[in-house]
Amino acid sequence: MGAGSGPGNGPAEMRWWGWGREDHRVPLSAQLARLLDGALGLDGVMRDPVAASEVALPTSTLSPRARQRLEATVGGAWVHTDKTSRILHSGGKGYLDLVAMRNGGPRGAPDAVVYPDSHDAVLAVLSVCANERVAVVPFGGGTSVVGGLAPIAGSQHAVISLDLRRLAGVFSVDRRSLSVSVAAGTRAPALEAVLAEVELTLGHYPDSFEFVSIGGCAATRSVGQASSGYGRIDQAIHGVRFATPAGEMSLAALPASAAGPALRELIVGSEGVLGVITGLLLRVRARPAHRIYEGVLFDGFEAAAEALRIAVQDEATPDVVRLSDELQTRLWLAAGEGGGRRVPRGRHGRRARTAALAIVGWEGQRLSVQRRRLHTMTLLRRGGGTPIGEAAGRAWAASRFTSPYLRDELMARGVLVDQFETATTWTGLEPLRAAVTAALTGALSSLGTPPLIGCQIAHVYETGASLTFTVLARALEHQEGLQWRAAKDAASAAIIRAGATISHHHGVGRDNAGWAAAELGPLGVGSLRALKAQLDPLGVMNPGKLILAG
Numbered sequence: 001m002g003a004g005s006g007p008g009n010g011p012a013e014m015r016w017w018g019w020g021r022e023d024h025r026v027p028l029s030a031q032l033a034r035l036l037d038g039a040l041g042l043d044g045v046m047r048d049p050v051a052a053s054e055v056a057l058p059t060s061t062l063s064p065r066a067r068q069r070l071e072a073t074v075g076g077a078w079v080h081t082d083k084t085s086r087i088l089h090s091g092g093k094g095y096l097d098l099v100a101m102r103n104g105g106p107r108g109a110p111d112a113v114v115y116p117d118s119h120d121a122v123l124a125v126l127s128v129c130a131n132e133r134v135a136v137v138p139f140g141g142g143t144s145v146v147g148g149l150a151p152i153a154g155s156q157h158a159v160i161s162l163d164l165r166r167l168a169g170v171f172s173v174d175r176r177s178l179s180v181s182v183a184a185g186t187r188a189p190a191l192e193a194v195l196a197e198v199e200l201t202l203g204h205y206p207d208s209f210e211f212v213s214i215g216g217c218a219a220t221r222s223v224g225q226a227s228s229g230y231g232r233i234d235q236a237i238h239g240v241r242f243a244t245p246a247g248e249m250s251l252a253a254l255p256a257s258a259a260g261p262a263l264r265e266l267i268v269g270s271e272g273v274l275g276v277i278t279g280l281l282l283r284v285r286a287r288p289a290h291r292i293y294e295g296v297l298f299d300g301f302e303a304a305a306e307a308l309r310i311a312v313q314d315e316a317t318p319d320v321v322r323l324s325d326e327l328q329t330r331l332w333l334a335a336g337e338g339g340g341r342r343v344p345r346g347r348h349g350r351r352a353r354t355a356a357l358a359i360v361g362w363e364g365q366r367l368s369v370q371r372r373r374l375h376t377m378t379l380l381r382r383g384g385g386t387p388i389g390e391a392a393g394r395a396w397a398a399s400r401f402t403s404p405y406l407r408d409e410l411m412a413r414g415v416l417v418d419q420f421e422t423a424t425t426w427t428g429l430e431p432l433r434a435a436v437t438a439a440l441t442g443a444l445s446s447l448g449t450p451p452l453i454g455c456q457i458a459h460v461y462e463t464g465a466s467l468t469f470t471v472l473a474r475a476l477e478h479q480e481g482l483q484w485r486a487a488k489d490a491a492s493a494a495i496i497r498a499g500a501t502i503s504h505h506h507g508v509g510r511d512n513a514g515w516a517a518a519e520l521g522p523l524g525v526g527s528l529r530a531l532k533a534q535l536d537p538l539g540v541m542n543p544g545k546l547i548l549a550g
Contacts, residue, residue, distance in 0.1 A: 014142060014211060016087050017049035017101045018411075019404035026405035028413070032334040036415065039452055040474045046412050050104035055087055062111040062158040066132040070114055070160070073124045078115040078166070085113045089137075089161035090151060092144030093208075093404065094511065095418040098411060099480045110137065110151040110161035117166040119278040122243040125162060126276070130245040130538050135159040137542050138272040140213030141187060145419075146503070147510030147545070148220065148271055154543025164215060167278060170194045179238065179254060180284050184215025184277045199287045203230030203363075206505075207403055215277045220507035221269035223466075225400060227459050229319025229363060230285065232505075233268075239281030240264045244274060244535040252281050266531060271507055272542035274535045290369045293320060293361035293393025296377075296385040301325040301356045302430055305457060305465070307383025308358070309426045312460050316375040320361030321460050322396065328454030328470060329357040335406065336395060358385065359396045416449070416475040416483055420491040424500040425464040429457075433467055435494045440471055443490035447483055449473040459504070466504040508546045516546065 015022055028036075037044060060081050071079045080086075090106035091097035100106050111134075116122045129136050135156040137149055153159040164185030171181040175198050182191055188202075188209050195201055204224040206212055212222070217233045218240070224230065239252030251264040267277065298304035304323050311317065324332055360376060362369045377387060410417045420440075424432050437453050444451040451473035459466040469491065476483045492515045495502055502508070502515045517525050528547045532539070 013088055014093075015408075016052060016055075016084075018098060018408035019093055020210070020408075024405070026402045026409065028406065028409045029335055032331065033413070035331070035334050036410070036413070036452075036472065040415065040449075040472060042414055042474055045414065047102075047414055048412070049102040052084070052087065054104045055083075055101070056105055057083060057086055057090075057109045060086075060111040060158070061153075062134065062160070063132065066128065066134055066158065067112065069128045069132065070112070070125065073128055074114060074116050074121055078117075080113040080115075081111070086110055089113050089139055089142070089149070089163065092142060092147065092149040092509075094145040094147055094509075095411075095416070096147070096481060096484055096511070097149075098408075099475075099484075102411065108151045108159075111158040113139075113161045113163055115163050115166050119167070119241060119243060119248075122162070122164075122167070122276050122278050123248060126243060126245045126540070129160065129540050133157045133538065133540070135540050135543050136272075136276075137161050138215075138219070138276045139163045140185060140216030140219070141208065141211040143208040143212050143216065144220070144507070144509055146506050146508065146512055148507055148542075150510045150544065152510070152542075152544040154539060156540055156543070159543075162276065164213065164276075164278075168213075171279070173198055173200070175200065177254070178284050178286075180282050181239075182214055182280055182282060184213065184218070184241075184279055186214050188212050188214060188217070195284060196287060200284045201287045202236060202282060202284050204233055204236065205400070207401060210401055214280060214282075218268050218277050218280055219271050221505070222507075223459055223505035225322075225458070226319045226361070226363065228317050228321050234265075236283045237264065237268055237280060238283055239279075240267050240277055241279035242267050242274075243276045243278050245540060246535050246537065249275075249535075254281065269507070271509065271546045273546045274532055275541060286364075288363035288365075288369075290366040291361065291363045291397075292369055292373055292390065293359060293397050294390045295388045295392025295396075296358045296360060296380050297355040297388055298358065298383075298385050299355060301433075301455065303384050304356045304358055305426075305429060307380050307385055308457065308460055308465070310383060311376050311379040313462055314375075314379060316372070316379050317460060318360040318372075318376050319363050320359065321458065322359040323457040324357050325455045326354065326356055327452060328456055329355060331452075331454060331470075332357065336399070357392065359393055361393060361397075410472070411475075414475050414477070416444075416451075416471070416473045416480065416487075418471050418484065418487070419468055420471065420488070420495075421466060421468040421504045421506060422495045422500045422502065423459070423461075423464060423466040423504040424498065428498060428500065429465060429467065432495070432498045432500050435498055436467070436469055436491050439490040439494040440469065440487055443486045444471075444473045444483070447476065447486060449476060449483065451487075468504075510544055513544065513546060513548050517548070
């Protein structure tokens with residue numbers, strides 16, 4: 001299939017003020033609403049976003065000459081400066097993005113939105129922008145939650161959003177070699193639909209799966225829900241086609257190469273600050289014929305994490321791992337009232353609401369799934385786990401992409417809701433969890449908004465695991481940014497002090513850029529700046545993200 005012909009890659013937009021399409025909502029259950037109203041001291045008032053007509057945008061500063069040159073490159077119909085296009089590209093889907101948008105004052109807006117349809121068109125646009133001193137923010141599915149799409153002009157005269165939706169489609173599938181060549185703007189569901197026709201899968205399912213682009217996944221080193229089995233996106237990337245203001249890089253090595261350092265590793269995760277990923281060569285797998293997801297209850301999070309460690313280090317890692325602490329388990333169950341999330345008591349009569357719930361799953365051929373499941377479940381039982389069957393697993397699978405929708409509902413009720421994620425060693429896991437929880441609790445309580453903080457392990461490795469913290473607090477109306485920054489700074493400082501990573505799977509973007517230097521070190525930051533100077537000498541690519549200006 002050629003670029004632009006991928007099925008399901010149509011122009012459907014997400015809500016300008018939230019997640020998903022206008023015709024789809026996931027309302028809070030009555031049980032969860034009551035729990036949060038009481039715990040957070042909410043007032044019960046629903047807060048609708050302002051009308052789109054009330055959104056205030058700055059006047060476009062794109063010069064007539066720059067616009068004319070861009071139109072000559074991609075066609076006049078594909079350079080948009082209308083208000084709707086600018087609003088839809090004014091940021092990603094992080095908490096600060098959405099709070100600002102719902103209140104009618106986005107943190108910025110592109111001066112234009114440009115839609116190239118080929119790698120050569122991207123190169124031409126970057127050349128124009130470098131000559132005209134126009135900053136470029138690559139835009140895939142628009143799902144960044146760390147400020148990666150903030151339209152910052154930096155030292156340039158204007159800023160455009162480079163929307164890659166026209167650069168979409170599957171170029172070729174090599175079933176014998178288990179590889180696929182795909183355009184970067186292809187949405188994840190579209191790629192999976194093509195691969196399903198030949199019984200293959202990429203197996204990459206981030207929470208943003210419904211809208212995320214494959215190029216965006218590569219640019220942010222994303223991690224899918226089944227990454228423990230299928231691997232992270234960077235592990236599936238064997239080739240990258242990359243457009244920069246200085247020219248083209250095409251980096252491929254299948255099945256392996258020793259021709260110097262793997263330069264594609266410098267491109268994967270570069271978040272648009274060096275150039276634009278336009279195409280990818282990906283390793284794929286046989287499509288699973290059988291899937292089993294089920295729940296296991298533990299007496300506490302620490303006991304469950306230890307049981308998982310033993311299983312992982314005994315080569316019994318499930319493909320899917322979602323271990324929720326006691327609070328997050330309770331919230332998960334409450335959110336499913338009336339929605340099919342029925343988790344029975346354990347065989348020892350434990351109440352699920354006072355336990356830590358692990359969802360574990362396996363995908364593949366039936367005999368392989370059965371063998372691996374038996375190995376894992378034997379070890380989890382030895383570690384104190386009580387299997388509760390597939391009902392919990394089916395409920396998780398049915399709702400696996402609903403969290404962003406629930407966030408919209410929570411924000412409408414006046415809730416600050418965000419996630420902070422990190423990863424560390426098994427030894428450091430519990431101290432890190434305690435430190436970040438204490439930091440968040442202290443920061444938000446000092447503002448008079450004591451939070452609820454849940455924690456989840458969603459990705460496991462032989463040497464450690466990720467931790468995702470979900471933070472809920474009563475939002476301070478008109479001070480949401482100050483409140484969020486207090487929580488973010490407290491969590492980030494605790495993470496850095498613990499020697500953990502500032503980002504496990506959301507990338508760095510704008511929100512983490514001030515903390516990434518502590519992890520990368522001065523020489524690492526300097527090396528990235530030197531690479532940027534080589535590929536983007538005038539600094540037009542995605543200013544203010546990943547590495548702050550030196």
